[in-house]
Amino acid sequence: MTTFLVLSRRYWFIALASLLVISFGACAAQNTGNSNNSSSSSKQGSAETSVSVNWYEGGTLHRATVSSWRSATYGNKLATAADFLTATLWKGQLKSPDDFDRLKLKATMLVAAIDDVATVELTASLDVAEIASGIFLLGNDLGP
Numbered sequence: 001m002t003t004f005l006v007l008s009r010r011y012w013f014i015a016l017a018s019l020l021v022i023s024f025g026a027c028a029a030q031n032t033g034n035s036n037n038s039s040s041s042s043k044q045g046s047a048e049t050s051v052s053v054n055w056y057e058g059g060t061l062h063r064a065t066v067s068s069w070r071s072a073t074y075g076n077k078l079a080t081a082a083d084f085l086t087a088t089l090w091k092g093q094l095k096s097p098d099d100f101d102r103l104k105l106k107a108t109m110l111v112a113a114i115d116d117v118a119t120v121e122l123t124a125s126l127d128v129a130e131i132a133s134g135i136f137l138l139g140n141d142l143g144p
Helices: 002-041 046-053 066-071 074-087 097-118 128-138
Strands: none
Touching: 066 097, 066 128, 074 097, 074 128, 097 128
């Protein structure tokens, strides 16, 4: 019984935090409309393009806790978020360079959502993968 209460409290907290994150995601999605123009103009140089092609590589936070997530670099968070997305909602969907651009936008949104949950002090021992799963289940704006 005690184990059930601990687990249900944990999942209730993830659900509540995910709802807060989803509302943040809706606001962030409205603000990304302005950033799309600047990102497309920044792809003019071939050196910039080759650097941005590998943004999705090197994620190491797949089994990390929120405590580890908090201290990780943004690049590591972004690559891990991309891995989460390509293993679930985006599986088999990356067929063109434009798909990678859309994936980067969605991975950025997922990083922001997990970062929001990570600001709550009680989440330090939670697994980042569990939080991402909760966000996937409760949100609908991270798919292709």
